[in-house]
Amino acid sequence: xxxxxxxxKNTVIHALSPLVKLxxxxxxxxxxxxFNHPVYILILFLSIIPLVWLAGxxxxxxxxxxxxxxxxxxxxxxxxxLSYHGDHVLLAAPFRLPVVGxxxxxxxxxxxxxxxxxxxxxxxxxxxxINLTVHPDDIMAVLLKMRLPYKSVLVTSLSTxxxxxxxxxxxxxxxGYRTRGVQLDAGGWLKKLRNRAKITIALLSNSLDRxxxxxxxxxxxAFGSGKKKRVFYxxxxxxxxxxxxxxxxxxxxxxxxxxxVLGFGDYQYYPNLTSIGFGGWxxxxxAMMILLLAAILPLxxxxxxxxxx
Amino acid sequence: xxxxxELSFTYNGAEKPALNNINLTIEDGQFVxxxxxxxxxxxxxxxxxxxxxxxxxxxxxxxxxEVQGMDILETPPRELATRVGMVFQDPENQLxxxxxxxxxxxxxxxxxxxxNLIARRIEEALDTAGIAHLRFARNNELSGGEKQKVAIASVxxxxxxxxxxxxxxxxxxxxxxxxxxxxxxxxxxxxxLTVILIEQRLDRVIHLVDRLxxxxxxxxxxDGTPRKVMGGDSEGLGIGxxxxxxxxxxxxxxxxxxxxxxxxxxxxxxxxxxxxxSVKTAEFADAGAGSKPVLNIDKVWFxxxxxxxxxxxxxxIERGGFVGIMGRNASxxxxxxxxxxxLLKPTRGKVRLDGADTRxxxxxxxxxxxxxxxxxxxxxxxxxxxxxxxxxxxRNRGAEEKQINKAVEEMLNEFELGRYRKxxxxxxxxxxxxxxxxxxxxxxxxxxxxxxxxxxxxDYVLKKKLIxxxxxxxxxGNTVIMVSHDVETIAECADRVxxxxxxxxxVEGSKREALSKALxxxxxxxxxxxxxxxxxxxxxxxxxxxxxxxxx
Numbered sequence: 001x002x003x004x005x006x007x008x009k010n011t012v013i014h015a016l017s018p019l020v021k022l023x024x025x026x027x028x029x030x031x032x033x034x035f036n037h038p039v040y041i042l043i044l045f046l047s048i049i050p051l052v053w054l055a056g057x058x059x060x061x062x063x064x065x066x067x068x069x070x071x072x073x074x075x076x077x078x079x080x081x082l083s084y085h086g087d088h089v090l091l092a093a094p095f096r097l098p099v100v101g102x103x104x105x106x107x108x109x110x111x112x113x114x115x116x117x118x119x120x121x122x123x124x125x126x127x128x129x130i131n132l133t134v135h136p137d138d139i140m141a142v143l144l145k146m147r148l149p150y151k152s153v154l155v156t157s158l159s160t161x162x163x164x165x166x167x168x169x170x171x172x173x174x175x176g177y178r179t180r181g182v183q184l185d186a187g188g189w190l191k192k193l194r195n196r197a198k199i200t201i202a203l204l205s206n207s208l209d210r211x212x213x214x215x216x217x218x219x220x221x222a223f224g225s226g227k228k229k230r231v232f233y234x235x236x237x238x239x240x241x242x243x244x245x246x247x248x249x250x251x252x253x254x255x256x257x258x259x260x261v262l263g264f265g266d267y268q269y270y271p272n273l274t275s276i277g278f279g280g281w282x283x284x285x286x287a288m289m290i291l292l293l294a295a296i297l298p299l300x301x302x303x304x305x306x307x308x309x
Numbered sequence: 310x311x312x313x314x315e316l317s318f319t320y321n322g323a324e325k326p327a328l329n330n331i332n333l334t335i336e337d338g339q340f341v342x343x344x345x346x347x348x349x350x351x352x353x354x355x356x357x358x359x360x361x362x363x364x365x366x367x368x369x370x371x372x373x374x375e376v377q378g379m380d381i382l383e384t385p386p387r388e389l390a391t392r393v394g395m396v397f398q399d400p401e402n403q404l405x406x407x408x409x410x411x412x413x414x415x416x417x418x419x420x421x422x423x424x425n426l427i428a429r430r431i432e433e434a435l436d437t438a439g440i441a442h443l444r445f446a447r448n449n450e451l452s453g454g455e456k457q458k459v460a461i462a463s464v465x466x467x468x469x470x471x472x473x474x475x476x477x478x479x480x481x482x483x484x485x486x487x488x489x490x491x492x493x494x495x496x497x498x499x500x501x502l503t504v505i506l507i508e509q510r511l512d513r514v515i516h517l518v519d520r521l522x523x524x525x526x527x528x529x530x531x532d533g534t535p536r537k538v539m540g541g542d543s544e545g546l547g548i549g550x551x552x553x554x555x556x557x558x559x560x561x562x563x564x565x566x567x568x569x570x571x572x573x574x575x576x577x578x579x580x581x582x583x584x585x586x587s588v589k590t591a592e593f594a595d596a597g598a599g600s601k602p603v604l605n606i607d608k609v610w611f612x613x614x615x616x617x618x619x620x621x622x623x624x625x626i627e628r629g630g631f632v633g634i635m636g637r638n639a640s641x642x643x644x645x646x647x648x649x650x651x652l653l654k655p656t657r658g659k660v661r662l663d664g665a666d667t668r669x670x671x672x673x674x675x676x677x678x679x680x681x682x683x684x685x686x687x688x689x690x691x692x693x694x695x696x697x698x699x700x701x702x703x704r705n706r707g708a709e710e711k712q713i714n715k716a717v718e719e720m721l722n723e724f725e726l727g728r729y730r731k732x733x734x735x736x737x738x739x740x741x742x743x744x745x746x747x748x749x750x751x752x753x754x755x756x757x758x759x760x761x762x763x764x765x766x767x768d769y770v771l772k773k774k775l776i777x778x779x780x781x782x783x784x785x786g787n788t789v790i791m792v793s794h795d796v797e798t799i800a801e802c803a804d805r806v807x808x809x810x811x812x813x814x815x816v817e818g819s820k821r822e823a824l825s826k827a828l829x830x831x832x833x834x835x836x837x838x839x840x841x842x843x844x845x846x847x848x849x850x851x852x853x854x855x856x857x858x859x860x861x
Contacts, residue, residue, distance in 0.1 A: 008445060137407050161407060164449060175652050176688040178672035179681040180702045180749070186673075202691045205735055209687070210402050217403035219365055221416035221463065222390035228421025233414040233428075 004060055004128065006135050012300040013055035017242040018138035019145065020249040024296055025126040027253030032122040034260050037267040038111075039276055039286055041118050047293035048125045054300070057132045064128045065121065072117030079113030080105045085270040112269040136160065141236045150230060162210065166203070173202045245299045252292045259285050311335040311358060311471065311503075316372035317527075318353060318362055327353040329527035331372070335520075337470065340497045340504045342514055342535075345524035346547040347740030347768045351507045354524065355473050358505065359393040360386040377470055390416060394464030396474040398766075400456035400481075404448045404463075409440065412448060413463045420467070430466045437500075438462035438492060452638070454485025461492065471503040472496065479509065479766035482638040483794050483829075490514055509768055512551035512797070512833060515539075516572045523548055540570045549769030552797055552833045553577045556853045560861065574833055578840045581860070588845035591859050593821060603628040603757060603788050604649055609658035611644055618644045620812040622658070628756075631779070631789045633803035633820065635796070635830060641812040642792045643684075646759045649790065650679035662757075677706065680755035684762045686746035690734040695726055698734050699748045706753070720748040723778065740771050747775070757788045764795050776802050800824055800832040800851045825849045 008014070013021075032044050052061045084100065086108025093103040130139075140157045144150060177184055177198070184195050218224075238246070259265055264285045268274045278286070311334065318328040327350050335341055343351050356362040363370040364385050374381040377392045397403045406412045413434050417427045435441040438458045443451065451459065457477050464472065474493070478486035494517045496502045508514050515521070521538045523531035523546045531538045531546055538546075539554055550558070557571055557580075571577040604626040611619040618641050626632055634642050647653040648660045651672040660667045667675060683689060692698035699720050703713045721727045724744040729737060734745050743763070751758065758779075764772050780802055783789050793799055799806060799820065806823035808816035808830065816823045825835045826848055838850035850856050 135407070137411055157407075158405060161405075161449075165401060172683065172685070172688045173691075175647075175672070176683060176691070178652060179650060179676050179683075180689070181673050181676040181705045181753075183671060183673040198691055202687075206687060209735075213397065213399060213402035214405060216361060216365060217395075217397055217460075218405055218415075219361065219386045220359055220390060220395040222387040222419040222467065223415075225387040225390070225419050225421070231418045231421050231424060231427065233418050233424055233431075234411060 004064070004131060006132060008135075009056055009133075011055050011133075012304050013051055014133050015304055016133075016296075016300050017236065017238070017245065018134045018142050019236060019238065020242065020245045020296070021130060021134055022139070022142055023246060023249035024252070025130045027250065027256070028126050028293075029123050030253060031256040032119045034257070035265045036115070036269075037265045037276070038115050038118070039278075040265045040289065041115055041122065043286055043290055043293070044122045045118055045125070047290070048122070048129060050294070050297055052125070052129060054297070055129065055133050057129070060132055061125065061128050064124055068117075068121045068124045072114075072120060075117045075120065076110060076113035079116065080109045083109040083112065085109065087271045088273075108269050108271065108273055111273055115269075137234065138236065141232065141234065144232065145236055158214065162207075165210070166207065169203055169206050170199060173199050173206070176202075241303050245296070245303060248292075248295045248299050251295065252289065255292050256289060259289065310337055310375075310377065312373075312375045313357065314373040316357065316370070316374050318357070318368055318370045320353075320366060320368040323368070326527050327368075328357070331527075331529060333522075333529060333532075335503060335505065337503055338497070338501045339520055340493075340518045341506070341520045341522060342511075342518040343505065343507045343522045343524060344509060344511060344548050345522075345530070345768070346770055348738040349524040349547075350527040351524050352475055353527075355395070355475050355505065355507060357381060358471065358473050359395050360384055360389045361395070387419070390469070391420070391467050392469055393471045393473060394467060394469035396457070396460050396464055396472070396477050398476045398479055400453045400460065403460050404456060406448065408445060408447050409435075409443050409451075409459050409462075410445065412459055413466050416463060416467045430468075434462040434466040437465055437496070452485065453481050454488055457481065457485070457489050458492065461489070465496075469502070471505065473505045475507050476509065476766060477506070478513070483513075483796075484637065486513060490517065493517070509549075509766060510795075511549065512553075515551060515554075535572060536570045547768065547770045549772065552853050553837060556834065556837075556856055559853070559857055574836045574840075577837055581837070581841060582844075585841070585844050585860060587860075589859050590845055591847055591850075591855070593847060593849050593851075593855060600628045602626055603663060605659070605661040605664075606645075606648070607659045607661070609648060609655040609660060611641075611648065611653060611656050618812050619648075619655075622812075622814055624807065624814065624817065626757075626788060626790065627805075628788055629783060629786055630805055631783050631803045632791070633799035633806045634790065634792045634809065635794065635799065635806060636809035640809040642809055643761055644812075645809065646681075646761060646790060646792055649757065649759055650681050651675040652681070676702070676755070677753060678756055680750040680753060680758040682747055682750050682758070682760045682763055684765065686739070686742040687735065689746035689749055690742065693733060694731050695734050695737075695745050696721075696730045698745055699726075699752050701749060702753045716752050720752045724748045724774075740767055743767060743771070751778075751782070755787070757790065758782065759790045759792075761792045762794070763791065764793060764798050772798065796824065796830055796832045800835070821849050821851065824851060 028044055032041060035041055052058055084104050086106030088107035089104045090107055091105040096102045136157065140153050143153045174184055182195060185192065313331050313333045316328055316331040317326050319326040331354065343354065345351055353362055356366065357374055358376055360381050363382065370382060376389065379389065379392065404412055406415055410431060413431045414427055417430055435444055438461050440455065440458050440462055443455060448456065448459065478489050481489065490513055493504050493506065497504045506514065515535050518535060521533065521535045522529055523538065525547060539550055543550060553574055554570060554572065557577055571580055602625040606622050606624040609619055609622040610617060622645060634646065636642050644653060648655055651667045651670055654668050662675065662678065690698060692701055696717055699717045700713050703716060721730055724747060726744055726748065729741065734742060737745065763775060776798065779789050791803065803820050805818065806816065806820045807814055808823060824831055826839060832851055834853060834856050835851050838846050838856065839848050842848040846859055850859065
């Protein structure tokens with residue numbers, strides 16, 4: 001599996017301001033939650049693909065998509081097995097259960113599950129894209145720009161930084177137990193649980209040691225020096241160009257909410273699937289969404305041009 | 310200038326003072342080396358220089374401490390940061406951001422410097438530390454040596470007048486350690502920075518320093534130029550003299566007229582070339598082929614995912630042997646020894662313990678026969694008291710309580726841990742924790758014992774005890790396998806050496822075949838012997854005693 005962490009690449013998507021990417025991606029996540037219409041969700045999903053392609057992270061995205069596919073399939077299966085709404089019965093069980101009645105699998109439940117899975121794919125893809133193209137420290141800078149307190153942001157970023165160390169620690173501590181004769185994976189669940197708990201204690205103890213060392217190192221480099229206000233060397237500057245792209249980045253969200261409030265983008269799954277057509281001028285709304293979502297692309301190139309000049 | 314007057318410090322909850330009546334003056338621009346037994350107060354002393362003691366670590370402090378004219382007892386570390394820079398032992402736990410540039414900027418940002426000044430300082434620091442090519446690298450992708458250089462650069466950016474380093478090379482391989490030390494030499498030489506370095510292995514640094522301080526029991530027990538301290542009565546100091554110095558000290562007592570104590574192989578060579586009169590020819594034979602193999606490693610390949618880490622390894626390890634496993638970092642040493650006790654199983658090929666395939670057993674069941682001591686003692690420690698820690702594996706095996714008590718008692722004596730029997734293992738000092746870890750594994754008397762870098766960062770006295778213990782353990786018919794970068798230790802105690810490179814065995818043979826006439830992996834004495842071979846000294850000489858036999 002390819003590594004899913006940020007890598008510096010010279011692409012137009014990487015060069016976009018992190019604020020723009022976060023706004024655009026955040027918008028997509030919100031829209032995928034408030035829309036129900038399969039066509040709208042599909043548009044959201046498809047709009048990510050050109051960005052993934054331009055950012056050169058197709059391989060990594062594909063690998064998360066594979067994982068999402070399994071997750072999606074299980075959503076479809078579980079929904080089909082547990083939701084008995086819908087008139088088109090594809091399969092009925094030859095028995096009845098108390099309270100719920102006769103278990104059935106309906107076309108509507110499968111369709112609903114499939115759209116849920118697609119929503120999930122949108123959300124996971126957005127996170128993958130952001131994760132791969134926004135430097136973690138830039139996320140921190142954006143949070144600071146939003147006036148979150150520095151210390152909390154720093155603690156968050158520090159704890160993510162030490163996650164790989166923690167994973168290594170778990171491996172080493174488990175090995176330590178094994179070499180002292182403990183069969184970590186043997187015995188009943190109670191014994192396994194107790195063995196795991198022992199690892200947790202050692203892990204906690206290691207982490208506390210680490211915390212003291214990190215604190216010491218920070219203190220030795222003037223952390224919390226109260227004389228002057230802290231400066232952020234790599235602060236995110238918002239250029240005029242960025243302001244424009246930021247506007248464009250937020251636009252799909254704003255327009256999407258408006259579209260939804262006007263009553264578009266809803267869809268009835270139960271008891272019968274309705275037509276996914278829009279009728280009359282209804283197609284104007286999804287078309288507008290496509291345009292707004294895609295507007296980030298020419299702007300990304302334009303920004304590069306402006307910067308190169 | 311640093312000036313300490315009658316300084317004493319006791320940590321909260323401790324009975325004994327960590328620093329006891331220290332008087333010390335360090336002039337600007339000196340390169341000072343601090344060494345001594347673990348638990349002797351070195352780290353505490355270093356933390357006084359930038360105020361971490363007493364401001365970060367609470368405790369009782371008495372006396373006076375002044376650095377660059379500032380009263381340490383009144384000034385918090387963050388305000389001393391621009392005067393005294395500090396680099397710590399663990400390369401991982403002192404980096405707080407995700408990439409090199411931001412790491413260097415961190416301290417400057419905290420001080421609220423203007424951005425253009427920060428940019429200039431970053432540039433300078435990158436160049437001074439020689440890591441400009443790493444500017445945009447991510448911290449978690451750096452090697453240990455690179456991380457340490459980034460840590461140094463991030464401190465240099467604050468323009469300190471004093472640089473304090475607490476065992477900065479103890480977790481590095483010899484090549485990276487060498488690079489870090491060379492950087493320190495340059496900072497001291499060219500920029501006139503005062504450098505205060507804690508270090509256990511003197512052979513690497515002794516020729517660089519102006520002054521050697523030895524600490525023990527919270528006091529400075531020796532202070533002077535390296536020649537003076539090491540030429541004097543150094544027996545009681547608990548420091549390990551580099552082999553070449555031990556040799557020359559012994560020769561000084563004899564009729565050879567030597568002029569001052571040489572600190573390097575080169576010094577010794579030049580002096581001996583002039584003074585050498587007669588050489589008794591000697592031949593050093595290796596111990597003959599031993600008994601039957603206890604471990605057979607047969608065409609073993611191992612890979613993590615698609616990356617092959619071991620490539621077709623074939624080895625036989627004899628019962629009762631002492632095998633040293635050497636090689637650069639990431640050459641596959643640890644991966645290889647983890648095959649011996651089943652922590653890892655070969656992807657292809659077979660590892661057999663007394664003829665039985667390890668793939669058929671678990672690491673837990675093999676642990677009775679193959680003991681394994683990790684590099685970091687913390688990975689061994691999970692019990693509440695030292696006693697329980699040592700008893701753990703026996704109890705886990707279901708041994709009788711009487712037998713357990715007897716074995717634990719023996720271990721507590723052997724490793725001088727009696728007075729800590731009720732202590733929480735993780736509260737002990739580094740050296741003590743290492744002893745607990747060793748005891749906890751050796752208590753089960755495994756017939757094969759694997760040690761991964763056991764001498765890293767340990768003081769001389771402990772190292773010597775460990776070597777004696779392992780030698781004795783081996784004589785009882787057990788097999789010892791030691792992964793180490795420490796050529797001198799391997800030269801002293803191993804009988805066979807395996808040198809790995811890129812997952813392959815490049816040299817395998819008696820230690821004399823493997824360690825003599827090599828460039829990087831030769832011990833000091835052998836390098837000297839190679840240079841003197843024209844005078845009749847055997848070029849297979851490895852130890853001080855062997856050398857004395859010929860020229861003493």
